[in-house]
Amino acid sequence: MTGFVDRQRATQLMQRAGIAALVLSAPEAFHYATGASIGPAGLFRRAGAGFVVVPARQDLPIGVVVADFNATQLRTAAPEMVVRSHPIWIEAAPVETGAAGLPLAERIEAGLASLGRAPDFARPATSDLAGSVRQLQAILADFGLERATLGLDLDFIPAADFAAIQALLPDCPVVDGSLVLDRLRAVKSQREIDLLRQGIILSEAGLERLQVDAMAGMRQSDLVALYRQGVATAAAGLSHPVITAEYVTLGARAKGADARAVAGDPLKCDMVCTVGGYASDMSRNFTFGPPSADQAELHAIAERAFDDGLAELVPGNTLAHVHRVATDSLARQGLRSYRRGHFGHGVGQSVFSEQWPFISAGSEVVIEAGMVLAFEIPLYIDGLASFNLEDQFLITPDGPVAMNRLPRRLRSAPPEIG
Numbered sequence: 001m002t003g004f005v006d007r008q009r010a011t012q013l014m015q016r017a018g019i020a021a022l023v024l025s026a027p028e029a030f031h032y033a034t035g036a037s038i039g040p041a042g043l044f045r046r047a048g049a050g051f052v053v054v055p056a057r058q059d060l061p062i063g064v065v066v067a068d069f070n071a072t073q074l075r076t077a078a079p080e081m082v083v084r085s086h087p088i089w090i091e092a093a094p095v096e097t098g099a100a101g102l103p104l105a106e107r108i109e110a111g112l113a114s115l116g117r118a119p120d121f122a123r124p125a126t127s128d129l130a131g132s133v134r135q136l137q138a139i140l141a142d143f144g145l146e147r148a149t150l151g152l153d154l155d156f157i158p159a160a161d162f163a164a165i166q167a168l169l170p171d172c173p174v175v176d177g178s179l180v181l182d183r184l185r186a187v188k189s190q191r192e193i194d195l196l197r198q199g200i201i202l203s204e205a206g207l208e209r210l211q212v213d214a215m216a217g218m219r220q221s222d223l224v225a226l227y228r229q230g231v232a233t234a235a236a237g238l239s240h241p242v243i244t245a246e247y248v249t250l251g252a253r254a255k256g257a258d259a260r261a262v263a264g265d266p267l268k269c270d271m272v273c274t275v276g277g278y279a280s281d282m283s284r285n286f287t288f289g290p291p292s293a294d295q296a297e298l299h300a301i302a303e304r305a306f307d308d309g310l311a312e313l314v315p316g317n318t319l320a321h322v323h324r325v326a327t328d329s330l331a332r333q334g335l336r337s338y339r340r341g342h343f344g345h346g347v348g349q350s351v352f353s354e355q356w357p358f359i360s361a362g363s364e365v366v367i368e369a370g371m372v373l374a375f376e377i378p379l380y381i382d383g384l385a386s387f388n389l390e391d392q393f394l395i396t397p398d399g400p401v402a403m404n405r406l407p408r409r410l411r412s413a414p415p416e417i418g
Contacts, residue, residue, distance in 0.1 A: 002078055003033045004189050007058050013180045014056040020148035022054040022177045023136070026156035028349050029181060031277055033062060036077050039070035041088045041127045047161035048129035049088075051136045055143055063139035065132055082142065084135040088127045129161060133168040140172070151177020182356045186346055187370035192278060193394060195240065196347060196372050199280025200392050200403040202242060203273040205234035207284055207406065210269065214261070214413040216288045220250045221257045223267065231273060240276035245353070247271070247283075249386040263289045266385035267413060272353040279353035281345075281374040282404055283390035286413040295385050299410040302377040302389045305329040306408065309343060309359075313375055313393060313400045319363040326377060327361075335379075344375040347392060371395040372403075 014022065024033055027042035033052040041049035053063035063082040066074050069092065071085035094111035095104075102110075124131070140146050150169070154162065155178040166174055188196070209230025214223055224246045235242045247270035250261055261267070270283040287295060309326035326343045330336075344359040357365040359375065367373075376390035389408055393400035 002080070003031075003035045003062070004192055005033050005054060005062070005184065006187070006189060007054075009187065010054055010180075010184050011056050011058055013183050014151065017151060017175075017177070017180050018149060019151040019175060019177060019180065020056050021140075021143075021145055021150055022052075022153075022180060023150045024052040024054070024153050024177075024181065025050065026153050028277075028351065029153050029156070032185060032349055034064055034074065034078055034081065036074050037070070039067045039088075040090065041067045041069075044126055046127075046129070047157045047165065048086075048127055048132040051132065051139075053136070053139050053143065053145075055145065057143075060143050063143065065135040065139065067127065082139060084138055086128065086132045086135050087121075087123050089123050089125060091123060129164055130168060133165060137169065140169075145172075147171045149173045149175060151175055151180055153178050153181055185348055185355075186357055186365075187368055188348065188372050188394075192348060193372060195276045195278035196280050196392065197394075197403045198238075198240070199273040199275045199278060200282060202231045202234050202275065203244075203271045203280060203282055204404065204406050206230035206244070206273070207269060207271065209233070211286060211411060211413045211415055214267075214286070214288070216261050216263050216265075219258055219260050220248060220255060223250070223261070223269075224248055224257075227269065227271060238275070243274040245272040245274075245279075249380075252383050252385060254386065261288050264292065266291070266295055266387065268386045268388050270388050270390065274353075277349045279347060279349070280392055280403070281347055281353040281390065282392055283376060283378075283388040284406060284408075284411065285385075285387045285389065286411050287385075288413055290412065291410055296410060298379055298381060298385055299387055299389075301330065301333045301335065302379050302387055303408060304333060306375070306377045306389050309377070310375060310393075310400060313367065313373065313395070315367050315369050315395060315397060315399075317367050319357055319359045319365045319367065320361055322359050322367075322375075323361050323363070326359075330377075338379075340378065343377060344373055344390070347372055347374050367395055369395055369397045373400075375400075 025047045027038040030038040038050040051065040067088040068085040069090045075083050093108050095107050154176040206227035210226040249268040251265050265288045267286040308329035312322045312325045342358040342360040345354040374392045378388040380386040391402050391404045
C-alpha cells in the first residue's frame with residue numbers, strides 16, 4: 001500500500017510556496033502520504049507520533065518516522081519509502097519457540113538482547129517528541145535538507161509541540177504548510193475518487209432501506225438503524241473498513257432520538273459514509289405520508305437553488321461565485337434574508353466530512369478538474385421542516401458529474417404506491 005500524494009503537483013505547490021519539503025504529523029495526513037496508519041501513538045493527537053517528509057525534489061523518496069511498534073508493517077507496505085523509527089510505550093519481544101530446554105523467560109530475554117538496544121534503553125510513558133524529531137533530523141540530513149525551509153501542518157500541531165520542534169530544528173526555517181497540504185488534497189487521485197464513490201453507493205443503499213421500511217411510530221434511532229442495516233448489507237465482502245455518521249432531523253421542530261415519527265413529519269437524512277478513511281457526504285429528505293403544501297414548496301425552493309448553483313460548479317469558476325449564485329437564487333424565490341455560511345465543501349480524509357475548500361462567499365478558490373465536492377442547499381425552517389439537498393460531485397473538465405443516483409425530489413416514507 002502506498003499513499004495518495006501526487007508528487008508532481010506537490011512539487012509545483014511547494015515551489016510556489018517557497019518550501020523544500022512538507023513535514024506532516026497529523027494522523028490523517030500521515031495516512032494520506034503513506035497509505036498506512038500512524039499507529040496507536042497517534043491516538044494522543046500530539047506531534048511526534050510520526051512524521052512524513054515529502055520533498056519538493058521528485059528524485060528524493062518520501063521519508064517516514066514512525067513508532068517502532070509499526071515500523072516493520074510500514075516497511076513492508078511501502079518499501080519505496082525511507083523509514084526510521086522511534087520507541088513508544090509498547091514493548092514487544094521476539095522469541096524462539098523451537099529452542100528446547102530453555103525456560104520461556106530466558107528465551108524472551110534472549111529475544112530482547114537480539115534487538116541490540118543501548119544499555120540505557122528505556123521506553124517513554126507514551127512517546128518522546130525529541131526522540132522522534134532526532135529521527136526526522138536524520139532523514140533530512142540524508143536528503144540534504146538539514147537547512148531547508150520546511151512546511152509543517154500547523155493546523156494540527158499543538159503550540160507547545162511547535163515551540164519544541166522549532167528548538168530541535170534550529171537550522172531549518174519552519175513555516176505553515178497547511179494550505180499547501182489542503183491544495184494538494186483538494187485534487188483527488190483515482191483511488192481516492194473510487195473510495196468516495198463507494199461511500200455514496202453504500203449511503204444510498206442505506207437510504208433506500210430506510211425509505212422502504214420506515215413507518216410512522218418508529219423512533220428516530222430506529223430510522224438510523226435502518227440506514228445502518230442497509231449500508232452493512234451493501235458493504236458485505238468489502239475489504240475496506242466502513243463507518244457511518246448520521247445527522248438526522250425528525251419533525252417540524254427537531255425531536256430527540258427516542259421521539260417517534262408521526263404522520264406529516266419531515267425527515268432530513270444528512271448521511272456520512274466513510275470507506276477506507278474517506279468520508280462521503282450526501283443528504284435526502286422525506287416526509288411521513290404526503291408533504292404539506294408548505295413543505296413541498298420549501299423543498300422546491302431548495303431544488304431550484306440547487307440547479308442554479310450546480311450549473312456554475314465548473315472548472316474556472318470560483319467557489320465564491322457558486323455561493324453567490326445559490327444565494328441569489330434563494331433571494332429571487334423570496335428568501336432575500338436567508339444567509340448560509342457555505343453551500344458545500346470538499347470531501348476526503350479528515351476528522352470530519354466537511355473539509356477545505358468551502359463553497360463560501362469569501363472563497364476565491366478556483367474550481368479544478370479532479371476535485372470532489374459536496375454541493376448542498378440546506379433550508380432549516382423551525383416549525384416547518386429542516387431540509388438539506390446534497391450530492392457529491394466529481395469535477396471533470398466538462399463540468400460536475402454526480403456520484404449519486406437517487407432522485408433529489410422530496411420523497412415519502414414509506415414510499416407511495418403506484
